[in-house]
Amino acid sequence: MQLDSPSQFSKTTLTLHWIVAITVISLLAVGIYMDETGTHSLYPWHKSFGFVIFFVILARVIWRIKNGWPVPVSQYQSWETLLAKVVHYVLIFGTILMPLSGFLMSAYGGSGVDVFGIEVVARNIDPENPMKSMPHNKAIASFAHETHGLVGYTLVGAVILHIAGALKHHLIDKDGTLRRMLGSSV
Ligand code: HEM
Numbered sequence: 564m565q566l567d568s569p570s571q572f573s574k575t576t577l578t579l580h581w582i583v584a585i586t587v588i589s590l591l592a593v594g595i596y597m598d599e600t601g602t603h604s605l606y607p608w609h610k611s612f613g614f615v616i617f618f619v620i621l622a623r624v625i626w627r628i629k630n631g632w633p634v635p636v637s638q639y640q641s642w643e644t645l646l647a648k649v650v651h652y653v654l655i656f657g658t659i660l661m662p663l664s665g666f667l668m669s670a671y672g673g674s675g676v677d678v679f680g681i682e683v684v685a686r687n688i689d690p691e692n693p694m695k696s697m698p699h700n701k702a703i704a705s706f707a708h709e710t711h712g713l714v715g716y717t718l719v720g721a722v723i724l725h726i727a728g729a730l731k732h733h734l735i736d737k738d739g740t741l742r743r744m745l746g747s748s749v
């Protein structure tokens with residue numbers, strides 16, 4: 564498969580970046596919305612897309628290791644390069660931790676995981692009230708829940724910084740950083 568060059572990103576890098584970017588931004592928005600408003604009808608969709616995107620995220624991490632990190636388009640101040648690097652790491656690790664913690668929260672919490680109608684982990688039905696689920700392990704479920712919330716909000720901050728950085732490159736530095744991620748040769 565073709566690797567990235569300093570002037571042009573490969574189709575693999577572009578496809579993986581944008582599939583993960585759009586899905587993760589949507590999952591963050593839907594996750595916060597359904598949690599704040601208690602919209603339970605959205606939970607199966609959130610779980611299904613969150614489960615499936617995990618495999619794309621893994622493919623992306625393997626690709627990043629194989630391909631190496633992108634070479635900066637130009638020379639920047641050292642704080643800027645460091646901030647971009649830290650944000651990239653938060654984005655990569657955050658996107659791995661979110662599906663894992665979400666899965667563990669639902670599996671050990673007893674509500675189960677259905678992926679587009681296919682049962683991956685069965686619901687643990689409460690025999691006294693079949694409408695309710697019973698946790699398999701409360702401690703693991705609540706640790707995973709805390710992690711999902713904490714990492715989720717950290718990711719929101721990192722995505723905002725990341726988009727601000729991309730816009731700064733495009734509008735203030737007027738360099739090719741964003742254009743390269745959109746497929747142009749710079
Ligand atoms: C509208 C939203 C987004 C824009 C405009 C955008 C833009 C960019 C640009 C221009 C780069 C190249 C940076 C460079 O050349 O050094 C990049 C890289 C990267 N972006 Fe985004 N991005 C967005 C959303 C996201 C999201 C939501 C994530 C993760 C959840 C993400 C993760 C990454 C990572 C890890 C890199 C490092 C290079 C790579 O692994 O492919 N981005 N992004």
Ligand code: HEM
Pocket residue numbers: 587590591592593594595598599606609610611612613614616658661662663664665666668669676711712713715716
């Ligand atoms: C990249 C993947 C994912 C992202 C970005 C994401 C994001 C979020 C966010 C931001 C919240 C709101 C958290 C809060 O306010 O405390 C949330 C809630 C939730 N997520 Fe995810 N999620 C992902 C994957 C998953 C997966 C795979 C599952 C289960 C299989 C899952 C199950 C849930 C559940 C059940 C809630 C509601 C928790 C509650 O009722 O308090 N998520 N998600």
